[in-house]
Amino acid sequence: MDFSQFLSMQAELSLLAVIVILFIADLFMSSEGKEGKGIYNTPLPIILLAAHTLLNLVPTLSGDAATTAFGGMYVTTAMSGIVKSVLSIGTLITFFMAHSWMSRQENLVKQGEFYLITLFTLLGMYFMISSGHFLMFFIGLELASIPMAALVSYDKYRYESAEAGAKFILLALFSAGLLLYGLSMVYGGTGTLYFDGVFALLGEANAFTLLGMLFFITGMGFKISLVPFHLWTADTYEGAPTVVTGFLSVISKGSAAFVLFTVLTKVFSANGGLFEAWNIAFFWIIIASITIANLFAIRQKNLKRFMAFSAISQAGYLVLTLMGGTAQGMTSMVFYLLVYLVANMGAFAVMNVVEQNSGLIGIDDYNGLYRTNPKLSFIMTLCLFSLAGIPPFAGFFSKFFVFMAAFHAGYHWLVLIALINTVISLYYYLLIVKAMYINPNENPIATFKSDCYSRTAIAICVAGVMLLGILGCVYSYLDTFSYGVFRAFL
Numbered sequence: 001m002d003f004s005q006f007l008s009m010q011a012e013l014s015l016l017a018v019i020v021i022l023f024i025a026d027l028f029m030s031s032e033g034k035e036g037k038g039i040y041n042t043p044l045p046i047i048l049l050a051a052h053t054l055l056n057l058v059p060t061l062s063g064d065a066a067t068t069a070f071g072g073m074y075v076t077t078a079m080s081g082i083v084k085s086v087l088s089i090g091t092l093i094t095f096f097m098a099h100s101w102m103s104r105q106e107n108l109v110k111q112g113e114f115y116l117i118t119l120f121t122l123l124g125m126y127f128m129i130s131s132g133h134f135l136m137f138f139i140g141l142e143l144a145s146i147p148m149a150a151l152v153s154y155d156k157y158r159y160e161s162a163e164a165g166a167k168f169i170l171l172a173l174f175s176a177g178l179l180l181y182g183l184s185m186v187y188g189g190t191g192t193l194y195f196d197g198v199f200a201l202l203g204e205a206n207a208f209t210l211l212g213m214l215f216f217i218t219g220m221g222f223k224i225s226l227v228p229f230h231l232w233t234a235d236t237y238e239g240a241p242t243v244v245t246g247f248l249s250v251i252s253k254g255s256a257a258f259v260l261f262t263v264l265t266k267v268f269s270a271n272g273g274l275f276e277a278w279n280i281a282f283f284w285i286i287i288a289s290i291t292i293a294n295l296f297a298i299r300q301k302n303l304k305r306f307m308a309f310s311a312i313s314q315a316g317y318l319v320l321t322l323m324g325g326t327a328q329g330m331t332s333m334v335f336y337l338l339v340y341l342v343a344n345m346g347a348f349a350v351m352n353v354v355e356q357n358s359g360l361i362g363i364d365d366y367n368g369l370y371r372t373n374p375k376l377s378f379i380m381t382l383c384l385f386s387l388a389g390i391p392p393f394a395g396f397f398s399k400f401f402v403f404m405a406a407f408h409a410g411y412h413w414l415v416l417i418a419l420i421n422t423v424i425s426l427y428y429y430l431l432i433v434k435a436m437y438i439n440p441n442e443n444p445i446a447t448f449k450s451d452c453y454s455r456t457a458i459a460i461c462v463a464g465v466m467l468l469g470i471l472g473c474v475y476s477y478l479d480t481f482s483y484g485v486f487r488a489f490l
Helices: 003-008 010-028 043-061 078-102 105-129 134-152 159-190 195-201 207-224 233-239 242-266 272-298 303-322 327-358 374-388 394-408 412-437 452-489
Strands: 067-069 074-076
Touching: 003 010, 003 067, 003 074, 010 043, 010 105, 043 078, 043 105, 074 078, 078 105, 078 242, 078 327, 078 452, 105 134, 105 242, 134 159, 134 242, 159 195, 159 207, 159 233, 195 242, 207 242, 207 272, 207 303, 233 242, 233 303, 242 303, 242 327, 272 303, 272 412, 303 327, 303 394, 303 412, 327 374, 327 394, 327 452, 374 394, 374 412, 374 452, 394 412, 394 452
Parallel strands: none
Antiparallel strands: 067 074
16 A cells, blocks of 8 residues: 555645644643633634645645545545635634633533534545545545534533434434435446446446435435425524534535535436436426525524525525536536635624524514624624625625526526525515614613624624625626627627
8 A cells, every 4th residue: 555645635634633633632721720721722723723724725726636546536626625625714714603602611621522523524524525436425424424413412401402413313314324325226236436437337327327316316415405305404403503503504515515516427427318317306406495495484583493494595506506517517616605605604603692692593682783783783784695695795796606607507497496586585684684773672682792703703704705795796797708708709
């Protein structure tokens, strides 16, 4: 065995080094004293993860050629490196958000475990993204899913958190079983689990490989929480700690969507029948996801359940990029994921600050929030408008690129339905804005000052929304201009 192949796994090795350092540091950090671990444990994970992100972002932006290791089981490309960096940034924002929650007396003794479990989840996502073999993909999937169940049930003495963890792990196991059964069918039909090998051997579509692909899509549908595989989402989001809910809604979903795109285009596009089958399947899954989620979001009174159905709808738009399996779709997916990360995490950062200082999480509890906390209300509005896709915010351009990719792939009616659902989503996002600015409240949430870590997380998200909005505006103008010149030249 050539151990130099491990050098290709730079992102995974540096993240593993961060985990080892934090594990050793946690052993020697006393939980006694004024704040104990709250003083040391929050800055250390943030500094180490920030260094890890910057260390891996530089070679990613240089656009190095794809490299493989371990006989093709591990594959890294510039695009996969970008997605890993996006997920690392999202995890870094999560650590900033978690400081006030981790500094509570009941969490001081176990905050080291929170950071370690979160980073192990991120490591599993790294393996998923760089997998070139279904076995490595499944190992990464389980490495990301099992620690996530521990995060969901982190407040184990709260009934809702324990219930959410039980539901999540049971449905995760069920979806993993379906996915593994589908992979066994693919292996039975082709005799290999390498992505390239399956692609080369899928010469004819038959019932065996078609069922294998169907079970694979079903298993991934659970991970991304697409309709009709979404029933766990609202209960899990409501019961999990708010910080964990934000992490689950963006980071886990984004990695699974990217891997789904990669597998479908690299493996199941060799045969025309299979290619047409998964495009038809996702045509209806996307319509169901964005429509049903929008309708159910209108009925919610709990803000975390509201964001759960918002996440299901956003997953539909995210998966819209894979229609046709084009390079434009892949690019628009990554940009959409980045915009969705900063906008959604910004909203969750505000929710977490309000919950930590008031204990309130209902939509009606936000009535009159503008009177006592105008800055938080403005930031929440900015993030919600971006999620809704209102110009000139970043969410408008991310949805624009997604719709253009699907339109160019020939799915005109699907784009029209998605546009109609965007109007519906605007309505229920405005319900939150209406509660903060218009709805009367005799006893609004009291004025409070958030901690510096939470303010940093919010600042990163706001800066991301603004900068990505400007970047999307410039890119859309240049792209439209170059397209017009090209058409005039022809």
